[in-house]
Amino acid sequence: MLSRVALTCARRLTQSTAASIQQQHQQPRALLSMGASAARAAAGAGSSKQQAYVSPFDERPQLTDEHRIFRDAARRFFETEVAPHHAKWEQDGMVSREVWEKAGAAGLLGTTIPVEYGGGGGDAFHAAIAVEEQLRLQLSGPGFSLHSDIIIPYILHYGSEEQKQKWIPLMCQGKAISAIGMSEPSAGSDLQGIKTTAVRDGDDYVINGSKIFISNGQMADIIVLVAKTDPSKGAHGTSLILVETDRPGFQRGRNLKKLGLKAQDTSELFFDNVRVPASNLLGKENHGFKYLMQELGTERLVIGVLSQASAEGVFADTVKYVNERQAFGKSIASFQNTKFKLAEMKTQLSVGRVFIDRCLELQNQGKLDPVAAAIAKLHAGDMLAKITDECLQLHGGYGFMWEYTAARAYADARVQRIYGGTSEIMKDIISRTL
Amino acid sequence: MRVIVGVKRVVDFAIKARVKADKTGVVTEGVKHSMNPFDEIALEQGIRLKESGAVKEVIAVSCGPTACQETLRTALAMGADRAIHVPVEGAAYETLQPLAVAKIFKKLAEDNQANLVLFGKQAIDDDANQTAQLTSALLNWPQGAFAAKLSVEGGSKVKVVREIDGGLETIELNLPAVVSADLRLAEPRYASLANIMKAKKKPLDKKTPEELGVDIKPRIKTLSVEEPPVRKAGIKVENVDGLLQKLRTEAGVTF
Incomplete structure (x- = not known):
């Protein structure tokens, strides 16, 4: 028998007891997440009356039933599938590929992307909810929102139908992890000053240069790269190009040691005569900026x-x-x-x-x-x-x-x-x- | 084959329940609620039966105030085909007891020609553990309570593995039947956003107890609800002898 009393007691268990209970039985999600919050309570506040985090803005008037149901699912996902592993990922300097696929299966990636491309078909509040539930618990490791809310939209808004069909469903499933290559060792805020070039050669672009501080850089399968296609034109010679990370000449640098975001991989990327077909251009040439x-x-x-x-x-x-x-x-x-x-x-x-x-x-x-x-x-x-x-x-x-x-x-x-x-x-x- | 699943809206498992000042129950206002975790397991099993092709339709049912519709929408988002809300408000809801709920489910099972009624083995608010058994008795259908495994055998039987004190018991029930879900029956899925949006288009009907012709008057009166006694600080014993002595003299243990 498992009653509320037992359920509440389970939350008060220390991390090791909670873990051993989890090993004994395959617990349902509710209980697993309790193990997680118990673990965090033990490690965190040392609390004996840990309560579920209830947002002071639960009554945000913009939220519908659909938003609230999604928030419950997202909250459970982060408590169950992310929180228990985060400390290990901090040591590893990156999260697991598995958690990306789990997030994809749980429908947490590409929340605002149309359903026909495998997304959630939600609005800005759905996207916000996914980020909020993750960050309220300070689980900064998984680079989901960069992938879902920033990179996929580049492909959705400027990509060809073929590019969309090829990448977006995989990205929404968490099977293709993405990064965006903007900053360079000598160009951050000053985006116009980037030096990476993509030179047209027949049906290909040949890419040379390097990027730095690239989130998801160690794990990425696909990179939206900012490169100069016409260096003589300054900002207006910039293009966005999709680069698959298995292309010859592409190399990842170190996983950079950082002050924070310990479980998120952040890298240098190197491009040495990397050839990609011209069809990898995102949108129009020189429209990147x-x-x-x-x-x-x-x-x-x-x-x-x-x-x-x-x-x-x-x-x-x-x-x-x-x-x-x-x-x-x-x-x-x-x-x-x-x-x-x-x-x-x-x-x-x-x-x-x-x-x-x-x-x-x-x-x-x-x-x-x-x-x-x-x-x-x-x-x-x-x-x-x-x-x-x-x-x-x-x-x-x-x-x-x-x-x-x-x-x-x-x-x-x-x-x-x-x-x-x-x-x-x-x-x-x-x-x-x- | 058609399955009805009971999904009760309860105070969320992570909330520490507080007793109301007048000792008539626990505080529910402004407290986060969610689907009873055991019902969620039962629902997951129902959806899996549907995905396996053994079941054609899964109907989620919840009895209680309007807020139960959110629980039902969660059920629809997880994969139920349609939902029935049995509205019970105010004082009637506060005294809604398993027998009344079982009568509602009996009527709904008959009206909808259900072959299987699934429940969580108990709700984590009142821990009554009665609704499945009462429903089975009222319908005069066989019951498999505390199911750890459930499979449909042909079109007319279900096999249920039950968790009992001594181990596992495997039983076969003729359909129609009532089954209650134990902890390990199935791990519930997350309601994905795409499915939450799809669920908006699924039917959610209302049926009042009066329309169903069910008397929901309480048969049991709650006299008082009390907080459990606060746990007192422990003591340290010097050695094993000290422990044995305490066990004998204070705990009343005989060796």
């Missing part, structure tokens, strides 16, 4: 969404922690400093959430402009930095320990102000309209 400008808004909103979710997650964990942690004979939640800090954070989070959701609404209507996207990214990135810092401080010494989400969130937060366009570039975009 235009395509990038059109899609970068979405990328920035995604980073805003995940920063907001990460901040909400670490905040919820911190509220739990300060209520349990005793100092000077009482819970640290009872000190005025704690109360004021939490109130400040709650205020920032609430205001930020409304702006993010408004951006998602605009995205659904096809009206999200680059300035709003830049504001979303700038604000959420700055807020996340402040909140992770304050939350870590409220944890004291424990906050500096890696097993606490406060430490992981703090480490992962730093890059949100850098990648996808730095905060300074966001300010530049916003100020241009003033």
Whole structure:
């Protein structure tokens, strides 16, 4: 017999007991995920009354029943299939291929992609929900949203029918992992300055150059590469080209050691006379920069969404922690400093959430402009930095320990102000309209 | 062949239940709810039977307030073909008991010419473990409670492997039958977004207890609901002798 009492007790088990129970029986998902949350509780807050994370914005008015059902499924997926493995993946510097395929089978990849290409046929809120459920738990390893919300849309929007049919279903199943090759050792924010070239030779392009800081770089099967097809024309000589990673001349560099995002692979990529057929060109030749400008808004909103979710997650964990942690004979939640800090954070989070959701609404209507996207990214990135810092401080010494989400969130937060366009570039975009 | 699966909306397994101040039950307002995990297992088994070709239609049924429709939509998204919501609101819902639910399922099984009714072995809110057995008795159909394995044998029988105290018991039931799912029957799938969207188009009908002609008045009165006693701090014993002495004198263990 297994009753609620047993179910709740199971959550309180230590990691090792939960693991041994899982070995004894093949537990149903509900129980497995409990094992996971028990494990995180034991490792994390040391809590004896861990509760399911309930978003303070459960009542977001834009969400329908379909969104809520999807959120439940996504939450369970990340609790069950990702959380228990994340520590190992941090050590490995990358996630497993298996989790990509599981995410594909669970319908978590390509949520906004039309059903006829194997996607979920959902809207911007579905995409946001998938990212939020992942980042609330600070599970930054799987590069799902980059793949689903940023790279697949390049192929969907600019690819030929043949390219779409060939790649998008595989990508939605998690059987083809993707990366996008933008940054170079000497060109980051200054995208116009990239040096990688793709020179037309008969029916092929011959690619030479190198890329750096490429997320999913170690695992990628397919790369959307930004290369100069006409170096004399500056930005207007840029093209997007699909490069399969089994092409001769393609080489992955090191899996780069990073300050955060420990379970996500980030690489250098080298192209030495890599030949791809001209049919691998995405869209029109020399239109690459235009395509990038059109899609970068979405990328920035995604980073805003995940920063907001990460901040909400670490905040919820911190509220739990300060209520349990005793100092000077009482819970640290009872000190005025704690109360004021939490109130400040709650205020920032609430205001930020409304702006993010408004951006998602605009995205659904096809009206999200680059300035709003830049504001979303700038604000959420700055807020996340402040909140992770304050939350870590409220944890004291424990906050500096890696097993606490406060430490992981703090480490992962730093890059949100850098990648996808730095905060300074966001300010530049916003100020241009003033 | 047609299968009816009971899917109860319960307080989510991860929520720590709190007793209401007036001790009439537990707090459900503002608390996350989800499909009873054992019902989810039963539903998964029903869907697998359909995918194997043994079953033509899977109908998910939930009794309770309007919010149960979300549970039913989850069932449709997982793969049920249609859903029936039996609306029971307010005080009637708070006192809705297994016997009344079993009567509802009896009527629905007859009206829909079901060959198999599947339930979770118990719901994680009241842990009653009665609905499947009562339904079987009311219908006078054979029952296989606590199923760890279920297979359709030909068109007229099901084989059920049951988890019992001493091990596993394999039984064969003539259809129509009632089966309740134990923990290891099937691991439920995730409702994918594409299937959630498809489920919007699947029929979700309403049938009130009055329309079904079922009396749902409670037969049992709840006197009081209490929190379990708070666990007291343990003590450390010096050595084995100390432990044995405590066991004898305080725990009342005889050796």
